[in-house]
Amino acid sequence: MTGTFRIALAGLGHVGGGVAQILLTRGQELAQRAGRKLQLVAVCARDRAKPRRTDISHLPWIEEPVSLAQTNADLVVEVIGGQGQPALGLIEASLQAQKAVVTANKALLAYHGARLAALAEKEGVPLRFEAAAAGGIPIVKGLRQSLITYGIDAIRGILNGTCNYILTQMEATGRSFAEVLAEAQARGFAEADPELDVGGGDTAHKLALLSALAFGVPPDMEAIRIQGIRHISRADIAFAKEFSYRIKLLGIARKTPSGLDQRVQPALVRLGTPLADVDSVFNAVVAHAGAAGPFTFEGRGAGEEPTTSAVISDIVDIARGESGPAFGRPAKDLHSLPAAPPEAHPCPHYLRFDVRDLPGVLAEIAGHLARENVSIESMIQRGRRPGEPVAIVMVTHHCPETNVMRALEAINASDMVLGPPCMIPIEAS
Numbered sequence: 001m002t003g004t005f006r007i008a009l010a011g012l013g014h015v016g017g018g019v020a021q022i023l024l025t026r027g028q029e030l031a032q033r034a035g036r037k038l039q040l041v042a043v044c045a046r047d048r049a050k051p052r053r054t055d056i057s058h059l060p061w062i063e064e065p066v067s068l069a070q071t072n073a074d075l076v077v078e079v080i081g082g083q084g085q086p087a088l089g090l091i092e093a094s095l096q097a098q099k100a101v102v103t104a105n106k107a108l109l110a111y112h113g114a115r116l117a118a119l120a121e122k123e124g125v126p127l128r129f130e131a132a133a134a135g136g137i138p139i140v141k142g143l144r145q146s147l148i149t150y151g152i153d154a155i156r157g158i159l160n161g162t163c164n165y166i167l168t169q170m171e172a173t174g175r176s177f178a179e180v181l182a183e184a185q186a187r188g189f190a191e192a193d194p195e196l197d198v199g200g201g202d203t204a205h206k207l208a209l210l211s212a213l214a215f216g217v218p219p220d221m222e223a224i225r226i227q228g229i230r231h232i233s234r235a236d237i238a239f240a241k242e243f244s245y246r247i248k249l250l251g252i253a254r255k256t257p258s259g260l261d262q263r264v265q266p267a268l269v270r271l272g273t274p275l276a277d278v279d280s281v282f283n284a285v286v287a288h289a290g291a292a293g294p295f296t297f298e299g300r301g302a303g304e305e306p307t308t309s310a311v312i313s314d315i316v317d318i319a320r321g322e323s324g325p326a327f328g329r330p331a332k333d334l335h336s337l338p339a340a341p342p343e344a345h346p347c348p349h350y351l352r353f354d355v356r357d358l359p360g361v362l363a364e365i366a367g368h369l370a371r372e373n374v375s376i377e378s379m380i381q382r383g384r385r386p387g388e389p390v391a392i393v394m395v396t397h398h399c400p401e402t403n404v405m406r407a408l409e410a411i412n413a414s415d416m417v418l419g420p421p422c423m424i425p426i427e428a429s
């Protein structure tokens, strides 16, 4: 690979602004790494008049993102965002014009990744997305290039900094989900519309990409069961701690004897294990790589610098000639696996019942659980005055989720509980 490597940049926001700054100020170092000069040849954003951190006035400004595909760039960086237009059209047009593409856009790749990977291969150009899953953590390269010898049995990740910040703050301050979310929004750690984060959708976008890399399936949002963190109460966080656990929103993908289990859900993880100790806005992924064992990747999953770092690393890889399929296998070899049924992964469960403290209540709950073969490992019941509401909290032995659900349905239908029971699975990490 020789000659100047030309780059066009779509998006000059948090990520694009950082990418422009590094390309314009760290040219010599990047040239050493890439083995050739990198040159930013065109930029595009929505508002040309908006002040930018780095002087880009000397660069050609392109009004329509899709027109970057018609420039003389060798590579187009898409950091506009959004799963539809104009980002999608820009990536398609760039690949069709045989330009390499680097994107940080997990939402877009979660829905269109398999098709775009096939298009990139057909056109003979690389498509890279290190920044799209867990920001600055090199987990995409880790799964695509490094952990390939023994295959992957399971990946579990804290993939959304907003949720991890909220859960960490709830534990540290004893405040409710709503209070901590409002504070996170005021401090800029959560979006004005937080649903994509707290509802689990953003974690699912990233999980879809990691699953594709780990298991050779096409990214498929339909295959992922998604539950967010809105229902997690401060009581659950406090009780979990009493049992020596923390509650984390996890993206999980694992092989089971009856198919691939892909889910986003809050889970209890034992204190002292790698995922339990990941606090605040940090992300982490534990990848179980067969006989090679588990590997933990941890770091900043979002923010200008970590994300810029991942985008620049993709650019440099491509500039020095690294190619290969986007998801580590030819797109034609990405095949869906059967979705594992809920009972495919028996595990312990945390259960909380809000009941009136009357004689026989505990025996009735235990009876419903026993009828479904759910046995109790440990339990907390705080005494209050007879007849007052009380929480009965328990941790079960390993059992299939379906058994627990049937028992909870029966318990919920009785008049002894004051509200729907809470069930949170317990994950090894």
Ligand SMILES: NC(=O)c1ccc[n+]([C@@H]2O[C@H](COP(=O)([O-])OP(=O)(O)OC[C@H]3O[C@@H](n4cnc5c(N)ncnc54)[C@H](OP(=O)(O)O)[C@@H]3O)[C@@H](O)[C@H]2O)c1
Residues within 6 Å of the ligand: 010, 011, 012, 013, 014, 015, 016, 044, 045, 046, 047, 048, 050, 065, 078, 079, 080, 081, 082, 086, 104, 105, 106, 107, 131, 132, 135, 301, 302, 303, 304, 307
């Ligand atoms: N921020 C992070 O920490 C992070 C982490 C990982 C991945 N990502 C991903 O990186 C991508 C960019 O995120 P970001 O945080 O940098 O977003 P952002 O700050 O909102 O920046 C978006 C940029 O795109 C431009 N833009 C928006 N609509 C456009 C249009 N129709 N035509 C041309 N330009 C348009 C905006 O132009 P103006 O500046 O003129 O408004 C802005 O420069 C997203 O896919 C995101 O999911 C972000």
